[in-house]
Amino acid sequence: MPRLFTPAAIIFFCFIFLAGCQDKQETVDKVKEKEVVKVEEEEEKPASEETTAEPEAKPFHIDVPEMPSNLEEVVSYPVGLFASKDTKVKDEAVQEALDVIPPLSKTANDEELSNLLAYVYSLFKMDYDDPKVIIDSLSIATTPESEGISEEEQTETFNVEIILDASGSMKKTIGSKSMMEIAKEAIQEFASTLPEEANVGLRVYGHKGTGSDADKAMSCAANELVYPIQPYSDSGLKEALGKFNPSGWTPLAQSLLEAQQDLAQFKGENHRNIIYLVSDGVETCDGDPVAAAKSLKASEISPVVNIIGFDLGSKDEQQLMDVAEAAGGTYVNVRNHEQLKSQFNKASADANKWMTWYQKEKSATYDLAISQQSAIYKLSNSWKNNIFKEKYLVQFSLQSLHTKGKIEKEQELKMYNMAKEFYKEHFESVEEMKNTLVDARDENLASSLAEIKEIYNQNVSPGKKE
Incomplete structure (x- = not known):
């Protein structure tokens, strides 16, 4: 057969x-x-044939x-x-x-x-x-429109870490508020508008000591994850933002290396990691922020790095632009509260738009x-x-x-x-x-x-x- x-x-x-x-x-x-x-x-x-032998x-x-x-x-x-x-x-x-x-x-x-x-x-x-x-039906194109998940992929998360410069220069006022007050308000509002599926974290640096040489070592060592990577909590983040004030030096390079560790559990292969760094100045703690940015880019967390310069002069702005380029990310300079808020709003809108699109396409x-x-x-x-x-x-x-x-x-x-x-x-x-x-x-x-x-x-x- x-x-x-x-x-x-x-x-x-x-x-x-x-x-x-x-x-x-x-x-x-x-x-x-x-x-x-x-x-x-x-x-x-005929009857006579009945007696004869049958043919084959x-x-x-x-x-x-x-x-x-x-x-x-x-x-x-x-x-x-x-x-x-x-x-x-x-x-x-x-x-x-x-x-x-x-x-x-x-x-x-x-x-x-x-x-x-x-x-x-x-x-x-x-x-x-x-x-x-x-x-x-198996050959029907399911290519998604760019306008408008295996088990491990179903566990994917959207993680946002904000790194905030809390050095003494953030005391500078713009209008009636200090740059730190403006940044805190913008961060709180930004985090509240992120997709519900998102995790958020907040790291600050330079928030201890003073800008004096005597306090440099202490201030440069001040690098703290005040709000660990987790779902957004209005009261929790507000409490974390109230724990520090602008104070000392600017260990920018170390903050990038620390952020890499903060997100280490979220491998870039199965998770989406985004870092926003808000700073009004350049590295003052003898670190190499460009090297740190390259290390961040090459790490397993594969983050998108967005650096927001806050009222920087052209000389200081160049270093942050170099850091953004080394990290494979983006840089923008804002001059006031409205520009900072607008930049965060844009980021939030993009995140919500594409997170909604992503979940919809995966579900379909x-x-x-x-x-x-x-x-x-x-x-x-x-x-x-x-x-x-x-x-x-x-x-x-x-x-x-x-x-x-x-x-x-x-x-x-x-x-x-x-x-x-x-x-x-x-x-x-x-x-x-x-x-x-x-x-x-x-x-x-x-x-x-x-x-x-x-x-x-x-x-x-x-x-x-x-």
């Missing part, structure tokens, strides 16, 4: 229905006609398609006259179709047995759903994948149910043929085993087809999620140099 399936074939097969289907009733009628002619010929024989019997043959040898042929093979889940071998119509089958010679060869088995199969061959529908992709998997299993179960039904009808029909004296017991057993092997390979082919389609679905899912994430990463809070 030929194999129904090879792994390579399932990738490339195209299920195409034949232009027409053979009428099973015509086949049954032809078998009836042959049997009637045979009886009439026997009745017309012609080989048994019914004009019927061979049994399918692969899944494509299963789909295109004509549906049987008795292809119904309610069909029973004892049904009158089924028995009539079996009655007209001429007796098989005791010496019938394997070809004749296969032909009889093919005829019985043709009576009950079920209607199989075409897998091409699912194959087409997972929904499609679940739908595709459901369709694959539905198809597989439908095919297997057809196999079980066909096998039952074919094998019990062979038993009925033996009871009617149409075939010998040995012939029944041989065809029974032929049918058993046929349906065993048929079943294995369906199982392999299912697994191949599931693998294709998984590959399509992973590709779609990767593309969604790439677009998201390219667009979430990219910032522009102004």
Whole structure:
């Protein structure tokens, strides 16, 4: 019995229905006609011929398609006259179709047995759903529009760390408020408008000691995560912002290295990490902020770095621009409360827009994948149910043929085993087809999620140099 399936074939097969289907009733009628002619010929024989030796019997043959040898042929093979889940071998119509089958010679060869088995199969061959529908669905482009998640990806988080310069120069006033007061208000408002799914953290530096040389060591060592990376809490962040005031020196380089450790648990492969550094001055603690920025960029957290200079002169501004470039990030200089607030509002709007888009696209992709998997299993179960039904009808029909004296017991057993092997390979082919389609679905899912994430990463809070 030929194999129904090879792994390579399932990738490339195209299920195409034949232009027409053979009428099973015509086949049954032809078998009836042959049997009637045979009886009439026997009745017309002269009496003298009855005593002579019988001529050699012609080989048994019914004009019927061979049994399918692969899944494509299963789909295109004509549906049987008795292809119904309610069909029973004892049904009158089924028995009539079996009655007209001429007796098989005791010496019938394997070809004749296969032909009889093919005829019985043709009576009950079920209607199989075409897998091409699912194959087409797996190839539907799920590329997301850029206008407008595997288990590890479902655990992805959006993390924002704000680094705030609390050196003595932040005491400078703009209008009626100090730069520190303006920054604190802007940070509180910014954090409150981030997506609900986001975590936020706040690190400050230079908030101890004074700007004197005597306090330099203490002030340069002052680098503290006052609000650890966690979901936003209005009261919690407000309390953290109230713990410090502008005081000493500017250990900018060390703050970047510390931020790398703050976010170390959130690997960039599966998490989105964004750092905002707000400073009104350059490094004053003998660190190398450009080197620290390069280290941050090369780290596993893969952060997006946005540096906001607060009322900087052109000379000091250059260092922060160099730091931003080394980190692969962006730089913007703001002069007052409204500009700082506007920059944070823009960042928040971008984060919300793309986080919403990202979650929506991921959800739609997972929904499609679940739908595709459901369709694959539905198809597989439908095919297997057809196999079980066909096998039952074919094998019990062979038993009925033996009871009617149409075939010998040995012939029944041989065809029974032929049918058993046929349906065993048929079943294995369906199982392999299912697994191949599931693998294709998984590959399509992973590709779609990767593309969604790439677009998201390219667009979430990219910032522009102004």
